[in-house]
Amino acid sequence: MNFFIDIVRQLSRACGVFASILIASAIVVVCQMVVLRYFLQESTVWQTDYVTYALVAATLIGSPYVLLIKGHVNVDLLPHYLSLPARKILALLASIGGLVFTALLAWKGYEMFAEALHGGWVTDTIWELPLWIPYLSIPLGIGLLSLQYVADILALLNGRDMPFAMDTHSAFEGE
Amino acid sequence: MDPLFIGLLVAFATILVLSSGIPVAFGLGLVAVGFLFAFEGLDSLDVMAETFFSGLAEFALVSIPMFIVMGAAVASSPAGKDLYAALDRWLNRVPGGLIISNIGACSIFAALSGSSPATCAAIGKMGIPEMRKRGYPDGLATGSIAAGGTLGILIPPSITMIVYGIATETSIGRLFLAGLLPGLLLTTLFMCWSLYTAWQNGYSFKDQANKYSWREKFEVLPRIFPFLLIIVGVLYVLYGGVATPSEAAGVGAMFCLVLVVVIYGMWQPRKIWNILSDSMKESVMILMIIGASALFSYTLSSLYVTQSVAEYIAALDINKWQLLIIINLFLLVAGFFLPPVAVILMTAPILLPIIVQAGFDPYWFAVVFTINMEIGLITPPVGLNLYVINGIVPDVSLPTILKGALPFMLCMVLAIAILCVFPEIATWLPNYMMGGG
Numbered sequence: 001m002n003f004f005i006d007i008v009r010q011l012s013r014a015c016g017v018f019a020s021i022l023i024a025s026a027i028v029v030v031c032q033m034v035v036l037r038y039f040l041q042e043s044t045v046w047q048t049d050y051v052t053y054a055l056v057a058a059t060l061i062g063s064p065y066v067l068l069i070k071g072h073v074n075v076d077l078l079p080h081y082l083s084l085p086a087r088k089i090l091a092l093l094a095s096i097g098g099l100v101f102t103a104l105l106a107w108k109g110y111e112m113f114a115e116a117l118h119g120g121w122v123t124d125t126i127w128e129l130p131l132w133i134p135y136l137s138i139p140l141g142i143g144l145l146s147l148q149y150v151a152d153i154l155a156l157l158n159g160r161d162m163p164f165a166m167d168t169h170s171a172f173e174g175e
Numbered sequence: 176m177d178p179l180f181i182g183l184l185v186a187f188a189t190i191l192v193l194s195s196g197i198p199v200a201f202g203l204g205l206v207a208v209g210f211l212f213a214f215e216g217l218d219s220l221d222v223m224a225e226t227f228f229s230g231l232a233e234f235a236l237v238s239i240p241m242f243i244v245m246g247a248a249v250a251s252s253p254a255g256k257d258l259y260a261a262l263d264r265w266l267n268r269v270p271g272g273l274i275i276s277n278i279g280a281c282s283i284f285a286a287l288s289g290s291s292p293a294t295c296a297a298i299g300k301m302g303i304p305e306m307r308k309r310g311y312p313d314g315l316a317t318g319s320i321a322a323g324g325t326l327g328i329l330i331p332p333s334i335t336m337i338v339y340g341i342a343t344e345t346s347i348g349r350l351f352l353a354g355l356l357p358g359l360l361l362t363t364l365f366m367c368w369s370l371y372t373a374w375q376n377g378y379s380f381k382d383q384a385n386k387y388s389w390r391e392k393f394e395v396l397p398r399i400f401p402f403l404l405i406i407v408g409v410l411y412v413l414y415g416g417v418a419t420p421s422e423a424a425g426v427g428a429m430f431c432l433v434l435v436v437v438i439y440g441m442w443q444p445r446k447i448w449n450i451l452s453d454s455m456k457e458s459v460m461i462l463m464i465i466g467a468s469a470l471f472s473y474t475l476s477s478l479y480v481t482q483s484v485a486e487y488i489a490a491l492d493i494n495k496w497q498l499l500i501i502i503n504l505f506l507l508v509a510g511f512f513l514p515p516v517a518v519i520l521m522t523a524p525i526l527l528p529i530i531v532q533a534g535f536d537p538y539w540f541a542v543v544f545t546i547n548m549e550i551g552l553i554t555p556p557v558g559l560n561l562y563v564i565n566g567i568v569p570d571v572s573l574p575t576i577l578k579g580a581l582p583f584m585l586c587m588v589l590a591i592a593i594l595c596v597f598p599e600i601a602t603w604l605p606n607y608m609m610g611g612g
Contacts, residue, residue: 020448020455023240027432030241030425034418048234051421055240055458056231059466062459071456072198072463073514077556079196094197101205108224134232138224164196 001154008144008151009068015144016065022058026051046127053134060141064148070165079164091156091163099149106146109138176214178483185210185480189521199517200463207467207474214478223470230469231462234421235347238337240458241424245332245405246288247454248431251446252439254402255284255297261395263305264387271370273309274319277302278369281323282362286330286406290457291552295324295563303568312376313571318553318579319369321560322586323362325549328515330358332409332427335515335548337420338465339541342523347420348413352605353538354545357590360600361546364586372582398438405430414608461516468520481525488529495533496595502526503547503591510551518548535598542601543591550587553580 033047066072074094079087115121117132155161185206193202204227211219249255262276269275277298285294299320306316328335331351340347409427412418418426432450435441475481488498509518523544530540552560554577561576594600 016452016455019459020451023244023455023458024451026237027241027244027425027428030237030422031429034422034426038418051237051425052232052234055237055462056228058240058455059231059459059462062455063463066456066459066463067198069456072200072460073517074196074198074202075193075512075557076196077512078194090195094195097192097195097197097205098201101201101208104208104220105204105224105227108220109228111221112224112228135228138228 001158002160005151005155005160008147011144012064012068012148015061015063015141016068019058019062019065022054022061026054026058029054046129049123049125049127049129053129056134057137057141060137061144063141064144067145067148067152074164076164084163087163088156092153095149095153095156099146099153102142102146102149106139106142109135109142113139178479179487181210181214181478182475182480182484185475185478193513198463199513200460200467203464203471203517203521204467207470210478211474219477222473226470226473227466231466233341234419235337235341236462236465237421238347238419238424239334239461240454241421241428242289242332242334242337243458243461244428244450244454245424245431246290246293247450247457248428248435249284249287249402250290250293250297251450251453252435252441254287254399254435254439255280255294256301257395257398258284258402259298259301261399264392264395267387271373273306274311274315274369274373275366277306278319278323278362278365281320282326282330282358283403285324285327286332286358287402289327289332289334291324291327291549292559292563294327295320295560296567298323299564299567303564307568311373312579313568314575314579315369315372315376316579317564317568317571317576318581318583319365321553321558321564321576321580322365322583324560324563325552325587326358326361328549328552329354329361329542329545331355332406332420332424333545334461335519335545336541338461338516339519339523339544341465342468342520343527343537343541345527345537345541346609349538349605349609350541351410351413351420352608353542353601356600356604357542357546357594360593361549361587361590364590365583368582368586401434401438402431405434464514464517465520468517471521472524475525484525485528485532489532495535498529498533499535499543499595502530503543506544506547507550510548511554512557513551514557515545515548515551518551519544536602538605539594539598539601543594546587546591546594550584553584 029047029051033044036042036044079090082090113132113135116135121131122128123131152161156163189206192206193199208220208223259276259280262280263273266272266276280298281294284298288294302320303316307313327333331354333351333354336350336354337347340350405427409423412423413420432447506518509522527537531537552558561573561580564576565573
């Protein structure tokens with residue numbers, strides 16, 4: 001079981017690296033687009049689509065890593081007031097709830113991806129990017145997110161993790 | 176079933192699910208999917224992936240990760256320290272200059288970083304010990320920084336405003352402008368209160384002030400000017416109609432990264448990577464909430480909850496100010512428990528039509544909404560700024576910080592009242608610069 005947890009955690013870390021690279025690439029492309037459009041007065045073809053979809057992909061694929069480091073903001077008021085065993089039960093319930101949602105989303109996302117692939121769907125922009133490419137980020141990212149949830153639940157059950165990782169606090173942008 | 180009753184059920188289920196400690200994004204998604212399934216059957220879930228995806232696939236949203244990178248670059252560098260030093264050196268002859276410098280530094284840093292906790296951490300680390308050393312009361316020293324940090328979500332560029340713009344389909348450029356003067360108003364109110372209370376407590380402003388030479392005053396400027404130029408540049412590009420917010424933010428992010436490399440010598444790949452990876456975490460977290468909220472509002476409107484709530488409130492026999500007070504109280508309570516982004520995404524699409532119907536300006540309401548969210552940042556149970564400050568000065572207790580922050584909360588309530596009497600503070604600048612109104 002520990003082997004499975006470790007493998008999933010490594011995968012999630014790899015996802016985090018990939019998502020960061022996607023964000024970096026989006027910054028570069030935005031700047032290139034601005035130079036082309038406003039300084040060279042040229043029209044741009046693929047940049048807007050690329051930047052938009054790269055960031056969607058970064059979000060979806062980065063999500064398992066953010067779950068791994070408990071970076072998805074939550075309301076941890078109730079857990080604070082519970083005893084350790086009760087806290088553990090609540091953490092399990094919350095994780096199972098999360099897993100239900102992410103597994104559903106991954107499944108429906110896979111269906112959408114498969115449909116786009118077989119139907120040969122493309123974006124309605126000049127670039128005509130095959131839509132299965134951006135859609136792939138849902139089954140991939142959210143699929144791994146579900147796996148990370150399974151690993152988290154296992155780690156809770158065998159006592160490897162503390163419920164809600166109570167001692168860590170992460171700052172939240174946009175507050 | 177009556178849509179209004181379903182709405183109550185949704186509200187109840189959301190509170191219940193979120194209080195389990197589940198991440199806000201997945202909690203919202205779970206409630207949305209649960210209600211779709213219960214009322215419209217399994218087939219209705221076919222659209223969930225597409226709704227989630229298209230909620231995210233918008234070019235306007237690109238500005239969020241870009242502004243986050245901009246803020247993370249600034250926050251990871253010693254820019255906050257320099258900003259603080261510059262203001263302190265220039266203002267230290269002014270009575271109460273130290274506290275004015277601190278609040279001023281908070282507002283500028285908040286604008287740059289767009290993050291309240293980062294602002295509290297960056298300015299508080301230098302400001303709080305210095306204020307305590309020079310004899311300011313603990314509560315005032317900590318409370319002023321906690322409150323100053325909240326300015327980040329009001330003063331442009333603000334991520335909270337971008338989210339409001341996307342949730343309500345209003346102009347992000349206009350929202351930024353609308354937040355500027357109220358942000359300055361709040362800054363001024365904070366400063367006035369600080370001076371008044373320091374004076375009341377018999378604090379004499381003259382003693383213990385350090386003297387700085389002109390050389391010391393000027394040597395800090397070259398390090399902070401470029402960052403100020405970036406803010407001004409980003410805002411100019413936005414309002415000159417030169418580029419979209421996403422493009423301006425992308426270029427701003429690149430410039431900030433270049434500046435921290437050039438000015439602070441942070442050329443090591445490790446440091447740049449840390450900025451990127453921190454930004455990735457923040458933006459993934461916010462954007463996942465945005466995707467889930469798309470699903471949440473899809474569920475609400477396909478079950479006719481959104482429409483019925485609006486109709487119900489329109490049919491109530493109350494005047495617009497009573498309505499506004501009720502909405503304010505509701506937002507205030509929601510802000511006590513949830514992060515601003517989540518409150519905006521869940522409620523703004525429902526509230527905005529009601530507010531506009533009642534004759535209020537949508538941009539003015541964005542400002543009032545945001546100030547309510549600021550109050551939530553310095554109130555328990557999830558007032559993040561309080562905990563950040565407690566982390567910086569562990570020997571000042573949370574109740575002391577809270578007590579210190581309380582008058583600043585009242586300043587915010589006063590600001591909302593002033594905005595109700597003079598809505599032009601929010602609406603004049605966008606109308607003047609962008610026409611219409």
